[in-house]
Amino acid sequence: MDQALCRCQGYRAVTLATQIETEGCAEALPFLRLRGIAKKFDHVDVLRRIDLDVPRGSFTCLVGPSGCGKTTLLRVLCGLESADQGSVICDGLDITQQPAASRHMGLVFQSYALFPNLRVEDNIAYGLSRHLSRGERRRKVDALLDVVGLSGFSRRKPNELSGGQQQRVAIARALAPEPSVLLLDEPLSALDAQLRQQLRGELQALQKRLGVTVVMVTHDQAEALAIADRIAVMQSGWIEQLGTPFDLYCHPANRFVAGFVGRMNFLPAMVVGVGAVVLPSGKSLPLDTASLPKGTSVELGIRPENIALAEPGAGPGIALRLRVVVREFLGASMRLEGVHEESGAEIALDMPLHSGMVLHAHTHIEAFLPATHLHLFAAKP
Numbered sequence: 001m002d003q004a005l006c007r008c009q010g011y012r013a014v015t016l017a018t019q020i021e022t023e024g025c026a027e028a029l030p031f032l033r034l035r036g037i038a039k040k041f042d043h044v045d046v047l048r049r050i051d052l053d054v055p056r057g058s059f060t061c062l063v064g065p066s067g068c069g070k071t072t073l074l075r076v077l078c079g080l081e082s083a084d085q086g087s088v089i090c091d092g093l094d095i096t097q098q099p100a101a102s103r104h105m106g107l108v109f110q111s112y113a114l115f116p117n118l119r120v121e122d123n124i125a126y127g128l129s130r131h132l133s134r135g136e137r138r139r140k141v142d143a144l145l146d147v148v149g150l151s152g153f154s155r156r157k158p159n160e161l162s163g164g165q166q167q168r169v170a171i172a173r174a175l176a177p178e179p180s181v182l183l184l185d186e187p188l189s190a191l192d193a194q195l196r197q198q199l200r201g202e203l204q205a206l207q208k209r210l211g212v213t214v215v216m217v218t219h220d221q222a223e224a225l226a227i228a229d230r231i232a233v234m235q236s237g238w239i240e241q242l243g244t245p246f247d248l249y250c251h252p253a254n255r256f257v258a259g260f261v262g263r264m265n266f267l268p269a270m271v272v273g274v275g276a277v278v279l280p281s282g283k284s285l286p287l288d289t290a291s292l293p294k295g296t297s298v299e300l301g302i303r304p305e306n307i308a309l310a311e312p313g314a315g316p317g318i319a320l321r322l323r324v325v326v327r328e329f330l331g332a333s334m335r336l337e338g339v340h341e342e343s344g345a346e347i348a349l350d351m352p353l354h355s356g357m358v359l360h361a362h363t364h365i366e367a368f369l370p371a372t373h374l375h376l377f378a379a380k381p
Helices: 002-007 015-027 072-077 120-125 134-147 163-176 193-209 221-227 247-249 255-260
Strands: 032-041 044-054 059-063 087-088 105-108 181-185 215-216 229-235 238-243 265-273 276-278 284-286 296-302 317-329 333-340 345-352 366-369 375-378
Touching: 032 072, 044 087, 044 238, 059 072, 059 221, 072 105, 072 181, 072 215, 072 229, 087 255, 105 163, 105 215, 120 134, 120 163, 120 265, 134 163, 134 193, 163 193, 193 221, 229 247, 229 255, 238 247, 238 255, 255 296, 265 345, 333 366
Parallel strands: 059 215, 059 229, 105 181, 181 215
Antiparallel strands: 032 044, 032 087, 229 238, 265 276, 265 296, 276 284, 296 375, 317 333, 317 366, 333 345
16 A cells, blocks of 8 residues: 555655644645635525635535535535635635636546446546556556555446445546545445445545545535544535534534534523523523623533433533433434423433433433533524
């Protein structure tokens, strides 16, 4: 594998020193800069003045519900769509008006778009310069096949490959011209769950070894959390939050991000003063209310794994009596879906398997929501 990387000109295993240098200057000079990107289709705003910085050598995921604009943003980035407003800067060069063929970006589509009549080696070689000798083309194709783990498959046709193998060929073909950026549009969505999990790990490892800058669109939040350095969560043409997977999961900027990235439970409440909220049951709780005025309707959010069975002296928090309505086996744990009958709120909590096995539907439990794990969000209008 390492020898193949060395033979594949333009890509090198990223040394620690290079990584440190890249990460150190990434904030000051992003490799990709999108500023004020706006796009309309039939008078509908699909992108609303998007700003996005992508550090060199990073793996950035665009996530969001269908129709949020993530694929359109990727197409604007690579030049397949023109923006109505804004600019695209790559490595300090304004490429906003450049055609897709001149942007030096590799693109892998959801369908892979392999040529069915060409062998694997010819699919990969398709994007290579015609000025290369036959021997140079052969060496480069062999190196890329080795990199994506398909040595020995060069003479097969796409219909003789599995879905995962076709995806690897598509990535190798996109990498062949040594692009400055690799763009992936839902590259794993057509695969079964087990293969997707395997290939997302391989994709992440490949990106780290090559040090190529990657921007990927995915609808799968778990996929983005697993492989991305940074995630941009989009809704209705906006970026709601950009940050590391840890930041988005543990410190969501708003209710939408909290509910979209992972599972989040929500309870209605109201601000009754500086640093205090009250639940519909009348129970008050000290929480940081920031600058929200008294009388503001809010929602308290908490992850299922942060809820426990109530114990005496558990500290500040909320004790709720829940009626279990669904029990879901998750392998290492058991997820209980319960209803707080006073408010009608649906609450999910994750429990150790041995504890969850003895609880059944219609069982009543006392759950405890510790204040240290509660998030406060403005209520949906």
